Amino acid sequence: MASRTIAALAREGGVGVETVRYYQRRGLLETPDRPDSGGLGGGARRYDDEAVRRLRFIKAAQTAGFTLEQIGELLALDATEDRTRARELAHERLAALDARIAELQTARTSLERLARACGAGSAGPCPIIAAFQS
Incomplete structure (x- = not known):
């Protein structure tokens, strides 16, 4: 050792x-x-x-x-071999990741739309800047 x-x-x-x-x-x-x-x-x-x-x-x-709290719980579960709770924590984390991915996809779609509008070359303020100001 x-x-x-x-x-x-x-x-x-x-x-x-x-x-x-x-x-x-x-x-x-x-x-x-x-x-x-x-x-x-x-x-x-x-x-x-x-x-x-x-x-x-x-x-x-x-x-x-x-989170560090969840990591502490996972470390404690390692000693008890409580796979059910470990699996629950993993599913909770997966759900949070899925929600975050959905938020990011929505943000990407919106930004892509604004970038296209900005590139259209019409007169007036830039749609990207205007969107973030309102």
């Missing part, structure tokens, strides 16, 4: 050190104990392969659009 510093963990997870600390404060990542180094300030905390796995999971789940 590899042992790494917080900087190495952050680098492997593709995030910054402060992001790792934030996830620790949120309870998504454990904060390992600081070993007694016998000197001033103690030793550096060391992170194992499981910390890398969790950090990568968090980033992948964020990419899929899950």
Whole structure:
């Protein structure tokens, strides 16, 4: 099992050190104990392969659009193997994505129509600018 510093963990997870600390404060990542180094300030905390796995999971789940609260729930479900709730969360996320896609498609259609009207070359204010002013 590899042992790494917080900087190495952050680098492997593709995030910054402060992001790792934030996830620790949120309870998504454990904060390992600081070993007694016998000197001033103690030793550096060391992170194992499981910390890398969790950090990568968090980033992948964020990419899929899950909130940190939902990610925390998914991480807790991992220990219980509650597939029903995990599936419910996935379906909720899919519904939110579908709604957002529909909004974006509507916005695209409207902007496409405005761009065509603007290109028509008629006199008066640009239809794009006029649409956003009203």
